[in-house]
Amino acid sequence: MTDHCCAAMTAHAGRSCDLHADPFDCPDALVRFDPAHREYGLIVHDGGRSAITIAFCPWCGRALPESQRDRWFEELERLGIDPWTDDVPAEFEDGRWLGPQPR
Incomplete structure (x- = not known):
């Protein structure tokens, strides 16, 4: 398990859905965490696989690890x-x- 900055980020970055195996297909998935690069991003739900990289947690405001x-x-x-x-x-x-x- 990955330690994230706060409980809210842990819940969102590790979210799983019974209906959608891929977070890009799930309208309730907000955050993508890429462990290979230690990057966090807000998922863009436009039918593609885009995420906007973020540097600070939207919930607690802490700085996130550098990519x-x-x-x-x-x-x-x-x-x-x-x-x-x-x-x-x-x-x-x-x-x-x-x-x-x-x-």
């Missing part, structure tokens, strides 16, 4: 992995490559 997206690409490049054409190791998909999450 690790650039570092993710740099680390894969260092390992000789092209994420567009090669298989990406599982630890790069779920955030394990980052180590423990800061509190």
